[in-house]
Amino acid sequence: MSIIGRNSEIELLERYIASKKAEFIALYGRRRVGKTYLINQTFKGQFAFSMTGVLEGRKDDQIDAFLDAMDIFGYKSNERPKNWMEAFSQLRKALSDRISNGNPCIVFIDEIPSLDTQGSGFTKALGHFWNSWASTQDNFKLIVCGSATSWMIKNLIDSKAGLHNRITHEIKLLPFTLKETEEYLLSKNFTWSRQMVLQSYMFTGGVAYYLSLFDESESLAQNIDRLYFSENGEMRREYKRLFKTLFNAAEPYMRIVETLAQKKQGMTRKEIIASMKAEKGGTLSEQIQNLIECGFIRKYMVREKKVVKENSGIYQLVDPFTLFHLYFNGKAKGDTRFWENHINTPVVNTWLGLAFEKVCLLHTQQIKEALRIDAISTQQYSWRSKDKKTPAQIDLIIDRADGMINLCELKYSEIDYTLTESEFNKMERRFAAFVSETGTRKGIFKTLITASPLKKNQYSESIPVKLTADCLY
Template structure:
């Protein structure tokens, strides 16, 4: 499936919001941030077709060189002569942009805005210059002035209290990776299971997905792009942290991700695996990784306030790298990546997809909510632990609904229809939790509390009959259901 070079997958909400602001006929400041390779530049350089749009990307150089480069680019775009010596300050530069005489509403985008200043104080000073130019009285007209960048926290500070631009932004947007549905669309495979594998291996980052050749198999793409030492996507994932502005002690952050990838999900486990101390410094590093969308946290439904969080790698591409590729780096450096795939990765791929599939189901629930009139969720969750007899149990879906009911169920990445035993065991686990004093389990036992079972490969007739006879509301989904809005 060939991709059109100007194809924009998803981002409809962001485009509509930008166009809506421009249509008001008034000036608007917009702040857009997001990790590298998430698609900011692609979106902002293609969002406008019918009106003048000046786009400039700052470089990691001196403010003076960026000022000169911006003025040169504006002169080429506008066709008007611009002498750099006539615009010696950032305030005069911003006034030039804002006062540009165009017959239609104007769009100005400064991407990687953080590079205009070499320090936080210098960037604040430049923001103050923009604010001064913005506040000058001029005839009202439609202008959308976008500040964008990949230094997420630096950009977001521009709208914090005390910033010169605080309260000036009409819209602040954090661009995030695609969910499984849009990732599958960009990957380009026709088969929904291949789309799911593509998401599990390459995640939702547009740059990674764009490297996939849908004419080749998932295995061939993974071997060439993720396993080979010079694999394009492997190198992008491996160096991702190095690209994060202001992130120090990179080896420690990498060690944390490697530990989580090996299944160390609690603070003390991560500390032991990395050799770091389980103190505030480690917690701060984890919080930084969470803020950058590399790591996510979870706790059991109904957890007490002091109960420890579990950490997991948020993006499936990074999860696959640190779970399956990084531990085999020495092997992959000396031996055939195809043989490594067949011997070590392919046999475990479906087990790996189990956790990925849980995240897909959560996102799929929200995708399908309106079209299938699903009950609103107050808190999506799961439960993992032991009952009062110290017997382990795990419930894939344990979510409190807005109406007070509790939605529970199971998620299976299967190839053949699941048998009725999955249903009976699930009900038994709810009973065990209720008898162990877990408060939400009492509500979950009631006939009015719905069940949700998601099985990639479907259900047997006995399963369907037993489940539907158990509760007033039962949802049975396959992989096709999760992809149905995108099919």
């Protein structure tokens, strides 16, 4: 099967495998984005050894999985290893012939966080295996993969122990972009309009596995009802599974995202602590950083008087599926055809507007390319007024090194969008408030990004920069 997208990742992987030195490659990313599929398809038939950790397995389960993999690859083990030091010693001996032939000796360990059971000594043994032997073999290529991003970063990428600075390359695999989502659906014979592709992205966030659950014989609404709102929907319980897979203690992480979901523009760290009634300290900071690494939240800076204040960062929930779940969870009340029954109702339309904003925030590079400023150094951030009497907010600001700023208004509509006098005046007030409160001396490009084509009228003609959702592809 061909791989959709992932061209840059495949190019990197092939370059690393072809190098003339030992490589220790860490591939990480959230659950179900296609990490295992990418490695298996790219290096199919080339592995000298490959194994997968047993999710929630004990040490004995992991050793059993190791022995089973040894057997699959034709390596005979005379005795069962008592620990991981002995297991890696057996692997080293088994690979000696493959190493000596000069070709790349590719070893793939999938779901590696699962192997590190409490008291197992796995990471210590892996470090010894790499430091004492594997790193000295120029054609040895170790690829490790895992969904538990916090473990991957703490124990491998930023390890302070035996694996400190041993990772030669790290690749963070992100969900599909909107363009890649469209390519995937087309490859599966879906005949959906771009409006439906956009809405499917709002639901799945471009996660490959979620997209694979779609049925091309159903409409998008039917798919959403079947997958999420039906009694046995395959994604009905995905939210909790997702967090339990990524984090050993999932509850604190879920509390953070559920807190952030209450405020669409996000919260400062101080506001998060106050809302959660949490204690200040390093644990919360680490949890927030892990959520950023996993792509659930983003941190953006606040533009104030002439500078973007690093200490005034706002944390915002941006993961589409998590936002979908937290918005609609409990609203169906047993209605297994909730989505079909609520198309074009306020509850769905409001969500579509919020979700479109997040899709735009996840595709700022594509917006820059559409504006033909991708070669210009920029900062992207949001802004919210400090005037509590007339609160104003701009969701996307592109601050450019060429002395200009794009103030972007993001508007969702399934039909051609009409900029009314009322909405135009609101936009003008927001833009004026931004200039006044920030004191910027840069030039301003008023920018309108709409999900559907913009109807021409006297107000739309007053907006110099106009884009549609097509620019996100």
